[in-house]
Amino acid sequence: MVAFTGTTVGRKYLMGVSGLIWAGFVFVHMCGNMLILISPQAYNAYGHAIVSNKPLLIASELILIFALATHIVSAIALTRQNRSAKGIAPVRAPNGAKSTGLASRTMAAQGALVLVFIISHLVVFKFGNYYETTVDGVVMRDLSKVIFEVFQSCQPVAWYAFCLVLLGFHLSHGFGSIFQSLGMLHPAYQPKIRIASLVYGFVVSVGFLSQPIYVFLSQS
C-alpha cells in the first residue's frame, strides 16, 4: 500500500470519514436534546440512560475524540499545504458567475471557532455544575438545572446562537463535501447532495438553536 494518508487525496478521506462520524453524532445529539422542550425529567432520564451505559459511552467518546483529533490534524496539514501551494493570492476571489460559496471558502477558520465552541460547551455542561435529582426513584444528575441556569441570561444565549449558526454553516458545506472526498459523486445525484447538505446544516442549526431559546424564553 502506498503512503495513502500522506497524499492530499488520502488526507481528504480522513477528513471525510472523521467528519461523517461527527456529522452523525451532531444530528443524534440535537435530536436527543429536543427532550428539554418536552420536560426536564425526560431530558434528565435520557442523559442518565446514556451515562449509565458505560461501555457504550466510553466507546462512543473514544471514537469521537479519535475522529476529532484526526479531523484537526488532517485539517492543519492540508491548510498549511494549501497556503504554500497558493503563494500569492489573486487580488480578488472568483466573483460573478464564477463565484463560490462563503462557507466553502472559510472552512478552516470556521473549524477553529467550532473547536473553541466544543471545548467551552464541554466545560460548561459535561464538566459543569453538578446537581442531583430523583426521577421515578432513581437518583441522577440534574443536567436540565444546569441548562436552565446557563440560559437565563442573554449573553450565553447569544454566544450559543452565534456558534450554532456557525456550526450549521460548517456542516452545510462539510456534509456535502464528504461525498466528494469519499469518491461518491455522480452527475445523477450531485445536485441532490448539495441540497441535502444545505438542509442538513439548516436543520442541525435550527434544531439546536430552539433549545437555548426555549429555555431562555420560558424563564423570562
Place this chain on the structure above:
Amino acid sequence: MSAKTIDLTLKVWRQKGQNSEGSFKEYPAKGVSVHASFLEMLDQVNEALISQGQDPIAFDHDCREGICGSCGFMISGNAHGPIKSTTVCQLHMRNFENGEVLTLEPWRATAFPVIKDLMVDRSAFDRIITAGGYISVNTGNAPDGNCLPIPKPDADEAFASAACIGCGACVASCKNASAALFTSAKISHLALLPQGQIEKEKRTIKMVEKMDSEGFGACTSTGACEASCPKDISLTNIARMNREFLKAALCEKPEHHHGEG
C-alpha cells in the same frame, strides 16, 4: 457591424522574470472595438507600448480558438474572465462596460512559476501526465475503430473528461491551487475506457503522487475550478479520482522488475 468602441483601464502585473519582483502597472486601452477578443485588445495595447519603445505585456496564446489551452490569466479575480465556459482568447470585449478598470494577473500557484508578466510555466501539468497518463497498445496498424465495444454513455463521459485542454484555470481559480480537476479529468478519461484498464491502478497512484509532489494543494470542494473551467469539466471527476485512488491503494500489486528474483 457597428463600430462601437469602449475605453478601459488595465492594471497589469508586470514581472521581468521568475526571480524578479512583480508589481501592478496601469495602462489605458482606448477605442477598443467590442468585437475584438480580449487577446486582440491586448495586442492593440502592446502595439502602442512597442511604438513608445516600451516592453510589451507578455501573455501566452496559440490557437486563439479555445482549443489549445495556451492562453489564460486572471481578469479581476476570475480565471479567463467573467464569462463561463470560455477561454480568454474566446472572450469578447462586448462583455465589458465602457470605463471599466480590469486587473490582469498571472495564474497564482507556487507550482506555476511566472515566466514573465502574465505568462506562467505550466510544465508541472506535463509532468503529471508523464507520470501515468498513457496506455499500452499493440504496435502495428491502427486498429479498427469499432473493434473494442464501448457503451455510448461511457464513451460520452470519457469524452467529456478528455475535453480538458490543460489550461490551468482550475488551479488558478482555486484558493488552494489544487490541480484535482485537471488530474482527475486525465485519470477519468482513461479509467472510463477499456484501453485504460491495464495501467489503471498504477496510473492513478503515480498521477496523484506527482500532483502532490509538484506542490499543488488539496481539493476542499469549493467548486471554483468547475465554475472557471472553459471546458466545463465536472467535479464528479474528482470524486472518481478519489475512489480510483482508494481502490488502487488497496489493490496495488507490488511492482516486478525484470531480472530480479
